[in-house]
Amino acid sequence: MEALVARYRRLREEVEQAGATLICVSKYAPDAAVAALIDAGARDFGESRPQQLRDRAKRWPHCRWQMIGPLQRNKAKYIARFAAGWLSVESLACAEAVAARRADDQPPLPVMVQVNCSGLRHQHGVTLEAAADLCRRVDGLPQLQVVGLMAMVPKGEPVEAPLASLARLKEQVAIPSMRHLCVGMSHDYRQALAAGSTMVRVGSALFADLDIR
């Protein structure tokens, strides 16, 4: 676990120096590794499976559990109840399902619309053309609040052009609560921070090849 904690401290320092937020993507990490990071001060985690997000949010309620993967409508209740944020909104129907499951005493759930900047067909997210309309409709749901735009840039492709497109889109949509551009994963978080990303999602650079299983 010392190696994991050392990686985390270096990474967090680097991300904070850039004025951004680090999401530790724990989707494939065992509970023991998550516990070690929490001991080291980590509070922001990314999960892609709703039941695992629920289980970990119940076990560690003082941490913020962000949903970062594709969501099926029948899992909406887990996200509505237990997520601190949902960074991968890609349809109004699914957003409405989550909104409907949000309890009356819960504040609006911070969400990001996921944009497919590269236009590749197998990629998740909405097109740049469709994104502004989706942002406005989702933000119009009282139970959700759009706080940013998220994109995954395929390995080997530069992040600068996608980030510039997202920044233009954010200007165009002009929703005051929209402050985040969430681009950057293990392979490209440095470039993304340099190009203006405000939140990076890092999994394998933290957890890969550790002797923790």
Ligand SMILES: *Cc1c(COP(=O)(O)O)cnc(C)c1O
């Ligand atoms: C898994 C995942 C990540 C983390 O990817 P790494 O390459 O392991 O850093 C980031 N974002 C999303 C949406 C993911 O599904």
